[in-house]
Amino acid sequence: MNKKIKYSLYGIATLVLITLICVFAFSSCGTNNIIKLASKDANNYDLSLIYNDDTKSLYGSSSVDYINTSKDNLSEVFFHLYPNAFREGAKYKPVSDLKKDEAYINGESFGSITIKNVKVNNKEVQFTIGGEDNDILIVPLVSQLYPNSRTTIDIEFDVIIPNIKHRFGYTDNAINLGNFYPVACIYEDSKFDTSPYSYNGDPFYSSISNYNVSLTCDNDFVVASTGELTSKETKDNKTTYNYSALAVRDFAMSLSKKFQRLQTKADGTNILYYYHSDEQPNVSLDTAKKSVETFNKLFGDYPYKTLSVVETSFVHGGMEFPNIVFISDDLSSYEEYTNAIVHEIAHQWWYGVVGDNQNKDGYIDEGLAEYSCILFYENNPEYNITRSEILSNDLKSYLLFVEVYGDLFENFDTSMDRLLTEYNTEPEYTYMAYVKSVLMFDNLRQLIGDSDFLKGIKTFYNNNQMKFATKDTLILAFESASNVPLQSFFDSWIDGKIVIASN
Numbered sequence: 001m002n003k004k005i006k007y008s009l010y011g012i013a014t015l016v017l018i019t020l021i022c023v024f025a026f027s028s029c030g031t032n033n034i035i036k037l038a039s040k041d042a043n044n045y046d047l048s049l050i051y052n053d054d055t056k057s058l059y060g061s062s063s064v065d066y067i068n069t070s071k072d073n074l075s076e077v078f079f080h081l082y083p084n085a086f087r088e089g090a091k092y093k094p095v096s097d098l099k100k101d102e103a104y105i106n107g108e109s110f111g112s113i114t115i116k117n118v119k120v121n122n123k124e125v126q127f128t129i130g131g132e133d134n135d136i137l138i139v140p141l142v143s144q145l146y147p148n149s150r151t152t153i154d155i156e157f158d159v160i161i162p163n164i165k166h167r168f169g170y171t172d173n174a175i176n177l178g179n180f181y182p183v184a185c186i187y188e189d190s191k192f193d194t195s196p197y198s199y200n201g202d203p204f205y206s207s208i209s210n211y212n213v214s215l216t217c218d219n220d221f222v223v224a225s226t227g228e229l230t231s232k233e234t235k236d237n238k239t240t241y242n243y244s245a246l247a248v249r250d251f252a253m254s255l256s257k258k259f260q261r262l263q264t265k266a267d268g269t270n271i272l273y274y275y276h277s278d279e280q281p282n283v284s285l286d287t288a289k290k291s292v293e294t295f296n297k298l299f300g301d302y303p304y305k306t307l308s309v310v311e312t313s314f315v316h317g318g319m320e321f322p323n324i325v326f327i328s329d330d331l332s333s334y335e336e337y338t339n340a341i342v343h344e345i346a347h348q349w350w351y352g353v354v355g356d357n358q359n360k361d362g363y364i365d366e367g368l369a370e371y372s373c374i375l376f377y378e379n380n381p382e383y384n385i386t387r388s389e390i391l392s393n394d395l396k397s398y399l400l401f402v403e404v405y406g407d408l409f410e411n412f413d414t415s416m417d418r419l420l421t422e423y424n425t426e427p428e429y430t431y432m433a434y435v436k437s438v439l440m441f442d443n444l445r446q447l448i449g450d451s452d453f454l455k456g457i458k459t460f461y462n463n464n465q466m467k468f469a470t471k472d473t474l475i476l477a478f479e480s481a482s483n484v485p486l487q488s489f490f491d492s493w494i495d496g497k498i499v500i501a502s503n
C-alpha cells in the first residue's frame with residue numbers, strides 16, 4: 001500500500017512541534033537528567049555536623065524530608081543506626097575474630113550513636129530503639145503517611161567514633177565517616193528492612209536520596225566527601241564545609257590533617273586524589289582516571305561531576321561510597337593498591353549507580369566490580385595483567401577453598417544469595433561473592449561470546465540505573481543481549497548446584 005500524506009500548514013506546525021519535543025526529550029535524557037529524575041521522588045537529608053577532634057566525636061542534627069514511596073500507609077519510619085555495631089557488647093560485630101587485631105591497632109575501642117531527640121513535623125515524639133541489635137531507630141509518625149506523601153523527621157544525635165581501621169573509625173592517618181548517621185531503612189514487602197550489621201561484606205541497603213551536608217571541624221583538616229563542595233566558611237580556628245549531593249545512595253567523608261590532594265579530569269568528571277603516604281600519587285591518579293574512562297566506554301557514563309579517591313586506613317582493601325572510595329594505606333604491594341583503586345571505582349557503576357541489596361545480593365556488585373578489573377586490564381595492557389592469569393588464580397584458589405571447606409563443614413553451601421549473616425566465615429562470603437561470581441561471569445562470557453557479554457553489561461547498566469538490580473534483572477539483561485535462555489545457567493551458579501572443575 002502506498003499512501004501519500006498531504007501536509008497542511010497545521011500539520012507541518014504539529015510535526016515541527018513534535019520534532020522539537022523529541023529533540024528536547026532526547027537531549028534531556030543525558031547524564032544530568034538521570035540524576036534529576038532520580039532525585040525527584042527521593043528522601044532529602046539535611047545534615048549538620050560538628051566534629052570534635054579532642055573527643056573524636058560528632059554532634060549531628062539531621063532533618064529528613066521523608067517520602068513514602070510504598071503503596072502502604074505508614075504509621076512509623078525506621079532508621080539504621082550502623083555505629084551501634086561498634087559499641088561494646090554488640091551482637092553483630094564490625095570485624096571478624098580473624099581481622100580483629102589488625103583492625104584495632106591500639107586494642108579494642110568502641111563507638112556508638114546516641115539519639116537525643118526526634119521531632120516529626122516539628123513536634124517532639126517518643127522514639128524507640130529496636131532491631132535485632134539495638135541498631136534501629138523507630139520513629140512514630142504523628143499521623144498516617146499516605147503513599148507519595150512527605151513528612152519531616154528531625155533527629156538530633158551524638159556519635160562516638162571508635163579507634164579502628166574501618167569505614168567508620170579513626171586512626172592517626174584519618175577519620176573515616178562511613179555509615180555514621182541515621183539512614184532510612186528500605187520499606188518493601190510491607191515492612192522495613194532491618195538487616196543488622198555484618199562483618200561479612202558490605203551490609204548496606206539504602207535508597208537513592210539527596211543530601212545537603214555541613215561539617216564544621218578544625219581548620220587544619222582536609223576533607224574528602226561525597227557530592228560537591230558548594231561553599232566554605234572559616235571563623236576563628238574552625239571551618240564549615242557545605243556539600244550538596246543529588247541522587248546518591250549514601251553519604252561518606254574522610255578527614256585528615258595529613259591529606260595532600262591531586263586533581264585531574266576523566267571525560268567530564270573531576271577526579272580528586274587524597275593521599276598521605278603514597279609514593280607514586282600521580283600514577284595512582286592516572287589509574288583512577290583510566291578506570292573512569294574505561295568504564296565510561298564499556299558500561300555507560302558515570303553521571304556525577306566528581307569522584308574522590310582517598311588513601312586512608314582501612315582493614316580491608318577498599319570501600320566504596322557514592323562519589324568517594326577509600327583505598328587502604330597498608331596493602332602489601334603497589335599492584336594490590338592499584339587493583340583496589342580499579343575495583344572500588346568499578347563500584348561506582350555496580351553499587352553506586354546500579355544498586356543491589358548488599359545484604360543478600362553482594363555477588364552482583366562484588367562479582368561485577370571484580371570482573372570490571374579483568375576488563376580494565378584487558379583494555380589497558382600496560383599494566384601487564386591478563387584475563388587468563390587472573391582467572392587461573394581464581395579457579396585454583398576456589399577449588400582449594402571448596403576442598404578445604406567441604407571437609408570442614410558437613411553441609412557446605414556454595415550458594416551465592418544467602419543473607420550475609422548466614423555465611424559460616426568471612427572467607428566463605430569472599431569466595432562466593434567475589435571469586436565464584438567472577439568465575440560465573442567469565443563462564444557466561446564464554447557461553448554467549450565477548451560481544452554479547454559486553455552488550456549484556458551495557459544493557460544491565462542502562463536498565464538498572466538508580467534502581468536496585470536483582471538476579472532477575474541480571475538474567476534479563478544478558479538474555480536480551482544474547483537471545484540465549486540463561487535462567488538455568490544463573491540458577492545453577494547462584495543456587496550452588498554447579499560443580500566447578502579445573503580445566
Ligand SMILES: [Zn+2]
Nearest residue numbers: 343347366369
Ligand atoms: Zn568490592
